[in-house]
Amino acid sequence: MPKDRITHAARTPARASLLSMTNRDNALWQQYWRDQRTDLNQQGVNPLLMRWWSSLGLAKGSRVLVPMCGKSQDMLWLIKEGYRVTGIELSPVAVRAFFFEHDLGSTKRTQGPLTRWGHGNLSILCGDFFAATAADLGPIDAIYDCAALTALPEDIRRLYVTHLALIVPDARQLLVLTSEDSVPGESLGQISTVAQEIQTLYAERFKIDLAQVETHVETDQQCPQERSETVHHKAYRMTVRASAHLIDQPDNASGEDRITTEQIR
Numbered sequence: 001m002p003k004d005r006i007t008h009a010a011r012t013p014a015r016a017s018l019l020s021m022t023n024r025d026n027a028l029w030q031q032y033w034r035d036q037r038t039d040l041n042q043q044g045v046n047p048l049l050m051r052w053w054s055s056l057g058l059a060k061g062s063r064v065l066v067p068m069c070g071k072s073q074d075m076l077w078l079i080k081e082g083y084r085v086t087g088i089e090l091s092p093v094a095v096r097a098f099f100f101e102h103d104l105g106s107t108k109r110t111q112g113p114l115t116r117w118g119h120g121n122l123s124i125l126c127g128d129f130f131a132a133t134a135a136d137l138g139p140i141d142a143i144y145d146c147a148a149l150t151a152l153p154e155d156i157r158r159l160y161v162t163h164l165a166l167i168v169p170d171a172r173q174l175l176v177l178t179s180e181d182s183v184p185g186e187s188l189g190q191i192s193t194v195a196q197e198i199q200t201l202y203a204e205r206f207k208i209d210l211a212q213v214e215t216h217v218e219t220d221q222q223c224p225q226e227r228s229e230t231v232h233h234k235a236y237r238m239t240v241r242a243s244a245h246l247i248d249q250p251d252n253a254s255g256e257d258r259i260t261t262e263q264i265r
């Protein structure tokens with residue numbers, strides 16, 4: 001084994017150290033849900049999802065991961081379209097509200113630091129995304145990221161993408177929806193390109209296609225007195241490159257992960 005790698009069980013001090021790097025906004029999100037706020041979570045089904053999902057060409061029955069799912073109705077839309085969905089959400093308040101509001105009876109069981117809520121083809125793992133392992137998720141074919149990457153502080157996003165590759169090594173298709181602040185003086189050409197950050201984070205493993213940009217002028221619902229902002233909502237379709245080498249695969253039946261020191265630095 002190369003020297004820069006450490007092998008460890010799925011929930012070890014190395015994972016605890018990863019969590020200590022990534023969890024600084026967790027208390028804020030938990031409070032957000034306790035305060036019953038909804039301003040950062042989408043209402044209704046996202047039109048960009050409905051418009052672009054079928055273009056990924058996924059077979060019905062495919063398994064879709066929805067990280068940082070909140071209580072997004074997008075999950076119900078995906079199920080209605082014939083997919084199997086696994087969400088991950090930090091807040092038990094959000095998960096409970098999701099099942100209650102849609103009148104869905106649920107099973108509930110503890111899985112290490114996570115709690116798995118289930119109903120038919122839907123599972124939501126309640127807990128910290130960075131505590132989830134490949135074994136927790138099982139096989140996943142595609143990822144639908146709606147405001148998950150962008151919900152995280154910028155310096156954590158590389159760890160998010162690395163952790164995704166580790167726990168969902170076989171996902172070949174991604175639909176990533178972002179909200180990007182407009183930059184003063186930018187041209188239409190600049191608006192219509194893949195954001196540099198998306199390029200940096202994903203281009204090594206995925207071919208990226210910017211499918212759509214919608215520009216809106218928006219006011220912060222929490223601070224309506226503040227200036228309105230121009231925001232670009234973008235839909236990126238990503239397909240794994242044939243040459244993409246998968247980051248370390250689980251090497252035993254229990255699905256324990258290997259993490260390289262490079263990844264958690």
Ligand SMILES: C[S@@+](CC[C@H](N)C(=O)[O-])C[C@H]1O[C@@H](n2cnc3c(N)ncnc32)[C@H](O)[C@@H]1O
Nearest residue numbers: 029041042068069070089090128129146147151
């Ligand atoms: C901007 S909201 C987006 C929610 C949903 N995807 C949507 O489109 O409505 C971000 C969500 O990520 C959740 N979240 C933040 N950090 C998380 C973490 N480390 N693990 C799991 N969920 C997290 C928050 O509780 C919140 O529900």
